[in-house]
Amino acid sequence: MLRQYELVDRVLDYDPAADEALLNRAYVFSVNAHGTQKRASGDPYFSHPIEVAGILTELHLDDETIATAILHDTVEDTVATPQEIDRLFGSNVARLVDGVTKLSKIEAQTDTERAAENLRKFLLAMSDDIRVLLVKLADRLHNMRTLHFIAKPEKRRRIARETMDIYAPLAERIGMYEFMKEMQTLAFAQLEPEAYESITRRLDQLKQGGGDRIAKIASGLTLLLRRAGLDAEVSGREKHPYSIWRKMQERHISFEQLSDVMAFRVVVPSVEECYRTLGVIHGRWPMVPGRFKDYVSTPKRNGYRSLHTSVIHSDNARIEVQIRTPEMHAEAEFGLAAHWAYKEGKPRADPVGNGRHSWIADLVEILDTAASPEELLEHTRMAMYADRIFAFTPKGELIQLPKGATPIDFAYAVHTDLGDQTVGAKVNGRVVPLRTPIENGDQVQILRSKGQEPQPGWLTFAITGKALAAIRxxxxxxxxxxxxxxxxxxxxxxxxxxxxxxxxxxxxxxxxxxxxxxxxxxxxxxxxxxxxxxxxxxxxxxxxxxxxxxxxLAPQSSAISIKGLTPGVAYDLATCCHPVPGDRIVGLRRPDAGIEVHTIDCKLLGDLAERTDSETDWIDIAWGDKIAGAVARVQVEVKNQPGALGLLATVIGAHKANIINLRLDSRDTSVHTNVIDVEVHDLHQLMRLIAALRAADVVNAVERV
Incomplete structure (x- = not known):
């Protein structure tokens, strides 16, 4: 664990003007607040926030962010209050600590609705000040480094899954690739331990079998570029295990068939030399078709810039080469955090609202319009995960979209009003259907009309969260x-x-x-x-x-979902045939009325089919996933003897059915005929109930009405 003076010295090394007193107060306050609390590893709890702060000093973040890291668990895990933090450390630090506290509540959630609500808080806090996210990512990274100390395997897997689903994609989206890779590797070891062991073992064998092959290739690259008059810094490494495993899954190949497991980074002084370096490398070794990507002229949405290519080196080995300038390298290492780092004692803040990180604003817009927790989680994960393509407006503006995006997604990415009014599209000057996938580099022109409005059919091919949220x-x-x-x-x-x-x-x-x-x-x-x-x-x-x-107002209808109806449209389960889940059903729409749900063999349907003056529409429907109770009607002939009705009630109760109504239809000296409305879960339960009633000694006959 970092000592107090070591942590403060780290900050003063890159920012001599930092508030040393603020950092010292925060350190002492955190140590005293956490007291004798212990972590799963047995270490004092306050070692965790101190190590989180240490991680952030490597990114050269400002003193308020470092103080926030030191204090980030005090409000949640000790008796410290937000008011106390505000009084002792100022409103900025208090606001950041409060934001990180809210983000922490996203953890340990299994219920979809609660997880979505906490994700909502997460995104709002992140959009208010991105430093909140930087602290949270460092917090999660340190927790992942110590995850093996947690005894329960289920808890380790849950935390690892959260990391893989939410935190690693967020780190990638703000360009913090080193954070992303380490999180993915540590999470992968917990989620797929056998695959992780297998890949790391084979990587070790590769190192032993080929000697220091990476160093030899890097040395050869350096010599080649030096002979071409290029001053380049070359480094190489194996790709991390999760990246290799994902490629094996995507390409459906084995480890032995995966040839590009080595990646090399070439750093040169200028953009011009990046392209010269690319030419020299392609002149020496054949390029792998389809593997060249120019992120210098068209940066990724998170601001990442680099030239990527793969070439076939000696012995038919494929290697990946990334070419960049020192500035691009700093961006790739630290991402958005580089814009909060200190340079000559002054912070270079990068507001969330700019174009490079407008995806955060898009997520905030989505959470304002999501109708359900599932929809919110679906859209935010889509926005964080999706691979990107680049398309252009007729004026040359660059629009980034996920793979598979259509002109509808493009239109909504430009502006919501443009999406709403879309009537057609031209791609590279040719009119295309709106469902046409956009390819990388396409020029897209949206045709609009003020009389147009979003169509339900667009939901079948729009894929971006922003478009889907606006249409819905x-x-x-x-x-x-x-x-x-x-x-x-x-x-x-x-x-x-x-x-x-x-x-x-x-x-x-x-x-x-x-x-x-x-x-x-x-x-x-x-x-x-x-x-x-x-x-x-x-x-x-x-x-x-x-x-x-x-x-x-007592409940009189079942909370049952029906597929084939527009959400929110009223429907009733018909009382003539009493359909229950499991029956084949059809919907009837009458003028100025809701939808009636009938069994397919209902007598009323036959009568309507024979009438030529009927204004009723037939709708193809089916039972949905949400099934509560439906009311079925059965006719029971019971022997006229004491206790018969009580026995009927006992049998019905034993089958978890509920009597809604009972009517004596007819009676004579030996038999009573009763019509009973029973609430059942589905057709299977009803059939078992009827079979049980028929088996009862007091029952002569049972029929479904």
Whole structure:
């Protein structure tokens, strides 16, 4: 662990003007606050924040960031308060510590909704001040370095999975490749221990078998470039195990078939010499087709610049070569952190809002429009993971998109209004369908019309989170408008059934009784059948149905999802055939009414099919994933003897079904016929229940109605 003076000296070495007193106060406060707390390794807990601060000194970050790293766990894990941090260390440090504290809550989440909410906090804190993310990445890196001390394998795997899914992609997105590689390697060792052991063992064998092959190739490259008059610094290494494993998975090849496991970095003084170096290397060894990438003229979205090429070296060995200037190398090593580093005692801050890191602003826009936790997680992971391509506007502006993006994604990347109004696209001057994938280097022109609006079909081929979020937001608004219109028609029908005319101020009182915000909310609730008609009638005119509002509001429909319906469209399970999950079903849409769900063999369907004047539309639907309880109707002939109904209830209860209604249909001296409505989970449960009833001694016959 770094001693107090060692940590302070590190900061003063690159920033002599740093606030030494601030760092000393933070060190002492953290040590005292954490007291006798221990880590899983047995080390004092305060060693962790000190080591995190040490990692950040390697990036030459400012004194406020270092102080934040020292204090980042005090509010969460000790009795220290945000107010105390503010008073002792200033508002900036307090704000950063609060941001890191929020980010820490993303950890140890398994429930999707809670994880999404914490990811939301994560992104908002990150967008406010990117230094929050730098501290969090250093915190996660040190935790990964000590992960092997945690005893429970499940906890180690959970932390490793979080690191692989969220933190490593974030490090990559802000250009901190060394952080990303180390995180991926440490996480890979926990998630795929056998693959990790196999690859590291083979890399060791490669080193032993070929001697110091990497040093020999690097020496040869240096000599070649020197003869061409180029002053180059050449270094080489094996690719890290996770990178090798991912290539094996993507290409479906074995380790022996993977030829480019060695990578070399060439640093030259200027951009011109980067291209000269490339020419010299390609002149000496054949280039591997399709493996050249020019990130100098078209940088990655995180600002990364370099020339990448692969050549076939001696013995048919493929090697990857990255060519860059010292400035590009600093960017590649430290990424966005390099823009917070001190140069001649002055910070070079890089605001999030600039174009190079506009993906963060895109993520914030997505979290403002995501309708569900799943949607938020889907879009943010997509934005962090996706490989990029480059396309151009007609004016030459560079737009970066994930692979597989279409003109719709391009349009929304330029501006949301342009995406909403898209009617067509030209790629390289040729009109193409909107679902056409854009290739690297394409010039894309979007054709627009003010009368256009987003179409539901776009969701089938748009792939960027920004485009999908905007399209879904518009469609939800349109569905809301349709629901309000439908609800208004149904509301008028409900009012017409009341026993007397409504008072002029009845509606405000109704909204108050139903605890609804406004008239639109009432109409939507009526259209979507979340409010039964009886509840609305009672709220409008108490006593009009002979029930109170609380009774009328009791759940009367199942929370069951139906595939094939637009989200939010109202539907009812038909009472003529009582469909349950597992039945083959069809939807009927009547004028000015919601959708009725019927079994495919319902008698009503046959009657409607024979009528020529029917205005009913047929809809192809199926049961969705969300299944609660559906009400089935069975007719039971029971022997007229004491205890028969009690036995029926016992059998039904034993099969986890619930009696909703029971009606005596007919009776004679020996047999009673009862019609029973039972709530069941699905068709399989209903069939088992019917079989059990038929087996009962008091039952003569059972049929589903």
């Amino acid at each position: 937001r518009h469609l939800r608004g349109k569905e809301r408008e349709e629901s309000v219109r439908l609800g208004r028609k149904l509301y008028d029908d409900i009012v017409a059934r009341l026993p007397a005319s409504l008072a002029h101020d009845a509606l405000p009182h109704t909204l108050q009784r139903l605890k609804l915000a406004d008239e639109a909310a009432l109409m939507i609730a009526i259209a979507r059948r979340t409010l039964p008609d009886a509840a609305v009638m009672e709220a409008l005119m108490p006593g009009s149905t002979g029930a109170d509002v609380a009774h009328a």
